[in-house]
Amino acid sequence: MSLDRRQFLKTVSVLTGSAVLGPYTSALASGEFHGWPDRYGMLTDFTECVGCRSCEKACNEVNHLPQPEVPFDDKSVFDTQRRPTAHAYTVVNRYENTGDPGKPIYRKVQCNHCNEPACASACPIHAYTKTPEGPVLYNENLCFGCRYCMIACPFYVPAYDYASAFEPRIVKCVMCYDRIREGKIPGCAEACPTQSVTFGKRSDLLKLAAEKIAKDPERYIDHIYGEREAGGTGWLYISGVPFEQLGFSTDLPEKPMVEEVKGFLSSVPVVFTVWPALFGSIYAASRHHEAYTREEMQHQSKEGGKEK
Amino acid sequence: MKKIVFCLMAICLVLLLVQPLCAGSDSNAGAGPAAPSGVSAPGTILLDSLSRIYEPVNFNHDMHTSVAEHCSQCHHEHPSAKEVTCTECHSITATDFRRSAKTGFIACRSCHAAIDPAQPGFPGLKAAYHRTCFQCHRDMGDVGLDPLSCSMKCHAKKKG
Ligand code: SF4
Ligand code: SF4
Numbered sequence: 001m002s003l004d005r006r007q008f009l010k011t012v013s014v015l016t017g018s019a020v021l022g023p024y025t026s027a028l029a030s031g032e033f034h035g036w037p038d039r040y041g042m043l044t045d046f047t048e049c050v051g052c053r054s055c056e057k058a059c060n061e062v063n064h065l066p067q068p069e070v071p072f073d074d075k076s077v078f079d080t081q082r083r084p085t086a087h088a089y090t091v092v093n094r095y096e097n098t099g100d101p102g103k104p105i106y107r108k109v110q111c112n113h114c115n116e117p118a119c120a121s122a123c124p125i126h127a128y129t130k131t132p133e134g135p136v137l138y139n140e141n142l143c144f145g146c147r148y149c150m151i152a153c154p155f156y157v158p159a160y161d162y163a164s165a166f167e168p169r170i171v172k173c174v175m176c177y178d179r180i181r182e183g184k185i186p187g188c189a190e191a192c193p194t195q196s197v198t199f200g201k202r203s204d205l206l207k208l209a210a211e212k213i214a215k216d217p218e219r220y221i222d223h224i225y226g227e228r229e230a231g232g233t234g235w236l237y238i239s240g241v242p243f244e245q246l247g248f249s250t251d252l253p254e255k256p257m258v259e260e261v262k263g264f265l266s267s268v269p270v271v272f273t274v275w276p277a278l279f280g281s282i283y284a285a286s287r288h289h290e291a292y293t294r295e296e297m298q299h300q301s302k303e304g305g306k307e308k
Numbered sequence: 309m310k311k312i313v314f315c316l317m318a319i320c321l322v323l324l325l326v327q328p329l330c331a332g333s334d335s336n337a338g339a340g341p342a343a344p345s346g347v348s349a350p351g352t353i354l355l356d357s358l359s360r361i362y363e364p365v366n367f368n369h370d371m372h373t374s375v376a377e378h379c380s381q382c383h384h385e386h387p388s389a390k391e392v393t394c395t396e397c398h399s400i401t402a403t404d405f406r407r408s409a410k411t412g413f414i415a416c417r418s419c420h421a422a423i424d425p426a427q428p429g430f431p432g433l434k435a436a437y438h439r440t441c442f443q444c445h446r447d448m449g450d451v452g453l454d455p456l457s458c459s460m461k462c463h464a465k466k467k468g
Contacts, residue, residue, distance in 0.1 A: 040425070043428065050442065050452040051452060051453075051455060052451070052455045053455045054458075072455065073455040073456045073458070073459065074455070075454045075455055103447075104453070185423055189423070190423065193434055193435065193437075193438040194435050194438050194439055194442065195431055195434075199425050199428070200426070200427075204426075204428050205428055208428050208429045211429065212429075
């Protein structure tokens with residue numbers, strides 16, 4: 001799926017000529033993001049998570065989201081793999097543990113707060129912002145519902161609020177930006193009984209993750225997901241099993257997705273220019289067809305008259 | 309079997325945390341480890357310092373000492389702990405150390421307090437408790453299979 005999408009983005013970028021972006025694109029292509037070294041991030045340690053869904057519940061509370069149809073302590077939700085929605089900015093999914101079948105593995109899913117977010121690059125009206133604190137925010141008042149961010153995000157995160165058809169609204173986790181500004185920690189990190197979700201400076205979390213892996217190589221696989229994927233993400237992960245077993249895309253480029261999305265973004269003017277032209281010509285063609293049909297009918301009726 | 313023992317030890321650690329709170333009995337049931345001289349091991353303890361969502365946990369220390377092999381399976385700073393010294397993981401302050409020498413125990417919460425984002429590797433009180441319990445109770449299947457088990461096995465949900 002992700003390949004298809006990236007393939008699509010690449011194709012669009014080739015078709016529309018991402019070279020238009022010039023030096024901006026090549027500067028971003030380095031894959032190194034040095035901005036805001038003190039920015040915050042999160043580290044999820046899948047070996048500590050017990051699937052209690054306290055993080056989901058806390059997220060629901062701090063974001064004043066509607067009560068879910070299925071209660072937070074109901075394990076039936078684990079029967080399917082869920083994605084974040086407009087009413088659940090984070091969800092916990094269950095995966096089989098091939099090494100130890102008695103201990104399923106749980107994966108909390110939410111926005112990864114990318115270093116160089118593809119969503120922000122794809123948004124034609126700049127409704128997304130990567131903040132110096134780390135969280136990637138969006139401005140729902142600016143959003144006009146084109147959903148480019150949904151297509152661009154390599155992690156399938158932004159969700160669309162279908163409840164408001166006339167007021168389009170894209171929603172996603174914002175790492176509890178307001179709470180961080182108040183000196184608090186994000187709701188999920190506070191609620192987690194095992195600190196499986198840990199909040200801190202991204203640089204500290206990278207060190208912590210590396211220390212944990214080095215200290216207990218039997219417990220962890222030697223990989224910090226998010227350190228480099230898609231140009232690096234604010235949310236990092238460590239695991240006892242290979243990440244592909246937990247549904248992670250492990251074929252993402254290390255270069256920020258921005259680069260590929262920029263090509264997609266450059267198609268935006270095309271959308272605005274080609275579409276009217278396209279619809280215009282369809283309209284013209286149909287008018288022409290109508291006119292032709294009218295003429296034809298007149299012609300036929302004349303001929304019919306003659307025959308009479 | 310060893311896992312069960314270890315599990316019980318974990319609970320023992322939790323007990324240590326709240327030790328200053330409780331006026332426990334001297335009983336030390338079973339064949340488990342004994343408290344160091346001059347220190348009385350509590351019988352049961354009410355773990356209530358985190359009871360915002362759940363009711364406090366009524367922790368049976370006696371039962372856990374009866375199955376634990378060593379106090380340090382739960383109490384990593386236990387005076388008789390030979391396996392791990394505190395300083396292997398982190399430094400403790402002089403004040404904490406003096407208190408430890410005097411009472412034989414440091415409450416968990418005197419080091420493990422609220423989560424500190426500046427020390428992301430250091431467990432807050434809630435994580436210190438839960439990780440300790442889970443090192444056995446997860447293997448026992450009490451946690452990690454059903455979110456309902458939080459309130460079924462250990463602490464009932466608060467009403468209202
Ligand atoms: S995970 Fe997706 S929505 Fe979140 S910052 Fe990255 S690109 Fe944007
Ligand atoms: S609160 Fe923590 S342990 Fe519970 S499901 Fe969420 S991440 Fe896992």
